[in-house]
Amino acid sequence: MTTGSGTVEKALALLPFFTEQSPTLGLSRLARLSGINKATTLRYLLALQSAGFIEQDAETSAYYLGPAFSKYARIRMAANPFQRVVDRVSASLASLTNETAHVSRLGHEELETVALVEGTRSARVILAQGERLPLHATASGLSLLGWATNEVLDAVLASELEVFTEHTISTTEQLLAVVQEVRTKGFSYGNQGFELDVVGIAAPYFDESGFAVGAVAVAFPVSRSTPDLERRVAIAVTAAGRELTTALGGVEPPTFPKARSDTEPSRASEVVTITS
Amino acid sequence: MTTGSGTVEKALALLPFFTEQSPTLGLSRLARLSGINKATTLRYLLALQSAGFIEQDAETSAYYLGPAFSKYARIRMAANPFQRVVDRVSASLASLTNETAHVSRLGHEELETVALVEGTRSARVILAQGERLPLHATASGLSLLGWATNEVLDAVLASELEVFTEHTISTTEQLLAVVQEVRTKGFSYGNQGFELDVVGIAAPYFDESGFAVGAVAVAFPVSRSTPDLERRVAIAVTAAGRELTTALGGVEPPTFPKARSDTEPSRASEVVTITS
DNA sequence: AACTTCGGTTTATTTATTGAACCAGTAGTT
DNA sequence: AACTACTGGTTCAATAAATAAACCGAAGTT
Numbered sequence: 017m018t019t020g021s022g023t024v025e026k027a028l029a030l031l032p033f034f035t036e037q038s039p040t041l042g043l044s045r046l047a048r049l050s051g052i053n054k055a056t057t058l059r060y061l062l063a064l065q066s067a068g069f070i071e072q073d074a075e076t077s078a079y080y081l082g083p084a085f086s087k088y089a090r091i092r093m094a095a096n097p098f099q100r101v102v103d104r105v106s107a108s109l110a111s112l113t114n115e116t117a118h119v120s121r122l123g124h125e126e127l128e129t130v131a132l133v134e135g136t137r138s139a140r141v142i143l144a145q146g147e148r149l150p151l152h153a154t155a156s157g158l159s160l161l162g163w164a165t166n167e168v169l170d171a172v173l174a175s176e177l178e179v180f181t182e183h184t185i186s187t188t189e190q191l192l193a194v195v196q197e198v199r200t201k202g203f204s205y206g207n208q209g210f211e212l213d214v215v216g217i218a219a220p221y222f223d224e225s226g227f228a229v230g231a232v233a234v235a236f237p238v239s240r241s242t243p244d245l246e247r248r249v250a251i252a253v254t255a256a257g258r259e260l261t262t263a264l265g266g267v268e269p270p271t272f273p274k275a276r277s278d279t280e281p282s283r284a285s286e287v288v289t290i291t292s
Numbered sequence: 293m294t295t296g297s298g299t300v301e302k303a304l305a306l307l308p309f310f311t312e313q314s315p316t317l318g319l320s321r322l323a324r325l326s327g328i329n330k331a332t333t334l335r336y337l338l339a340l341q342s343a344g345f346i347e348q349d350a351e352t353s354a355y356y357l358g359p360a361f362s363k364y365a366r367i368r369m370a371a372n373p374f375q376r377v378v379d380r381v382s383a384s385l386a387s388l389t390n391e392t393a394h395v396s397r398l399g400h401e402e403l404e405t406v407a408l409v410e411g412t413r414s415a416r417v418i419l420a421q422g423e424r425l426p427l428h429a430t431a432s433g434l435s436l437l438g439w440a441t442n443e444v445l446d447a448v449l450a451s452e453l454e455v456f457t458e459h460t461i462s463t464t465e466q467l468l469a470v471v472q473e474v475r476t477k478g479f480s481y482g483n484q485g486f487e488l489d490v491v492g493i494a495a496p497y498f499d500e501s502g503f504a505v506g507a508v509a510v511a512f513p514v515s516r517s518t519p520d521l522e523r524r525v526a527i528a529v530t531a532a533g534r535e536l537t538t539a540l541g542g543v544e545p546p547t548f549p550k551a552r553s554d555t556e557p558s559r560a561s562e563v564v565t566i567t568s
Numbered sequence: 569a570a571c572t573t574c575g576g577t578t579t580a581t582t583t584a585t586t587g588a589a590c591c592a593g594t595a596g597t598t
Numbered sequence: 599a600a601c602t603a604c605t606g607g608t609t610c611a612a613t614a615a616a617t618a619a620a621c622c623g624a625a626g627t628t
Contacts, residue, residue, distance in 0.1 A: 022335065022339050022615085022616085023299045023300060023584085023585065023615070023616080024299060024300055024303040024335075024336060024339035024340070025339045025342055025343065027300040028339065028340070028342075028343035028345070029343070031343070031360075031364060034364070034367055034371070035367060035370075036366075036367055036370040039367060039368075039370040039371030039372075040371050042605070042606075043605080043606055043607075044604080044605060044606070045605095053586065053587045053588085054587085054606085054607085055586075055587060055588090055607085055608075055609090056585075056586060056587070058606080058607065058608090059298065059300075059585085059586090060300060063298050063300035063301045063304065064300070064304070066301055066304075067301065067304035067305070067307070068404075069304070069364075071372075077605090077606060077607095080368070080371040080372060081364050081367055081368040081371055081372075082368070083368075083375070083397075083404065083406055084307075085361050085364040085365040085368050086365045086368065086375060086379075086406065086407065087404075087405060088307060088310070088345075088357050088361040089361040089362045089365040090312075090408060091310055091311060091312055091315060091357055092315075092356070092357040092358070092359075092361050092362065094311075094312040094315040095310070095315030095316050095356035095357055096315075096347075096356060096357075099359070099362060121359075128359070128363070129363065129366075130359060130362065131362070132366060298584080298585085299584070299585080299615085299616065318574070318575075319574080319575055319576075320573070320574060320575070321574095329617065329618045329619085330575085330576085330618085331576085331577075331578090331617075331618065331619090332616075332617060332618075334575080334576065334577090335616080335617090353574090353575065353576095
């Protein structure tokens with residue numbers, strides 16, 4: 017993917033193998049996974065370690081991500097106020113709904129997680145960090161597709177729609193219908209399209225060109241899904257998306273539904289289910 | 293210091309130049325600062341960029357830290373529950389005191405910031421991220437020296453005690469006296485030793501060997517310093533240090549002052565409990 | 569209009585990277 | 599107790615990569 021030919025690229029390519037599923041890795045295992053020679057892998061690890069990006073467990077001698085990430089994540093916020101807003105918005109969303117909040121942005125034809133705050137409930141949704149987050153199978157992706165550039169939409173339509181669950185949108189007809197619905201509503205409803213038992217509600221945010229560049233979502237177990245919760249969440253993520261748009265210096269496109277908080281408050285509850 | 297001979301080390305050595313004071317840097321400027329050839333610097337930046345560690349402003353073409361740090365910081369928390377505890381503890385300390393909270397750990401003869409949450413007051417202490425944080429001139433460092441290994445203490449005593457302000461401890465006699473005081477109190481009081489107008493109160497936390505490996509501190513302007521605030525903060529940081537010790541699987545050394553819960557039972561428990 | 573600085577590119581030279589083989593230690597099997 | 603299959607880590611000659619000075623065009627300054 018991002019495999020450049022330079023030494024630095026290759027060294028940094030080790031990092032994506034550290035995921036929430038396997039946050040610690042041994043030398044041999046990492047070398048095998050990455051396909052890089054073991055000696056070279058070790059040199060990379062030592063280099064990363066000297067900069068604080070990798071630490072080694074003294075007992076098991078397994079490697080894991082180092083403290084430098086926290087440090088630079090903080091510094092990044094100074095350079096990029098948007099990240100700070102993202103953190104604040106996702107945190108308030110999570111505390112408001114008690115469910116898992118998630119902000120993502122459009123990467124190479126898939127979503128990249130920008131912020132993630134888990135809900136407080138014991139049965140909260142735990143979003144796997146390293147996962148793929150495809151555009152056609154998640155609430156965030158669908159909301160983004162509703163307002164993405166034609167380029168992005170066409171690319172997804174042209175690609176094979178990978179099926180994750182029995183609810184995953186798998187045909188271009190379905191996808192276009194959902195996208196059309198998203199465009200009228202302003203937010204999306206993702207019904208277990210990526211993972212069973214998980215539903216999500218998402219709204220896009222826009223850059224200055226008026227195209228969606230990311231989405232903010234709240235995910236919860238389907239068992240907790242009620243019209244009331246969904247209505248509240250829909251309103252909350254829409255407001256959050258708007259806040260992110262302004263923080264980004266972006267603008268909502270003219271066709272984006274205005275807030276109808278006063279006009280049709282009851283209608284939102286009708287919005288509950290898109291798929292079935 | 294961390295300047296390794298390898299290419300990867302040199303590329304990563306660019307990152308520390310991004311600080312909260314100068315979060316964005318141009319190519320030439322960065323090359324000049326780092327002493328690395330401009331062409332090489334650019335190659336490094338591109339490599340870092342391809343991995344998401346650097347982003348470039350489309351308009352000014354200045355570089356700044358990328359989103360990958362946030363991503364890996366999150367993943368690190370999965371591998372290292374301690375970091376998660378650190379974040380929670382520092383956040384609750386800051387909200388409890390409304391002052392700047394700071395958790396650090398012992399690095400190469402100086403402190404490394406592990407978490408930093410600014411207070412909400414308008415005249416809050418803003419701790420410069422990239423700064424050196426010497427052991428002998430900060431509250432955190434002093435609290436750590438009180439319970440560090442002899443190796444660390446001797447190294448500091450043997451080194452030259454850099455003077456930052458008129459209040460900086462500059463002689464070994466002074467330092468030993470303060471260290472002794474820290475050992476009886478269990479926490480340290482840093483009086484403008486590093487920066488004028490800033491006072492701090494810190495407590496150490498310990499690893500399984502029973503030696504201090506870091507400290508947690510609260511810093512505030514000297515103008516706001518009152519006996520009441522200082523007492524509350526001292527109790528809070530001590531409790532926070534204890535929490536970090538247990539989170540780290542560490543133990544307080546036998547000589548470490550026990551909680552004066554016998555003397556002031558209700559107060560300590562009252563102040564401390566902001567959990568989950 | 570001369571001067572400086574910017575981001576970025578080119579190229580031959582040189583330097584660091586590479587990887588197969590090799591240790592030594594450990595845990596499980598027979 | 600020998601055998602096997604792992605582990606983390608090391609060595610060194612072959613090789614492929616990194617390097618840096620000079621250069622370019624553009625954008626400000628004086």
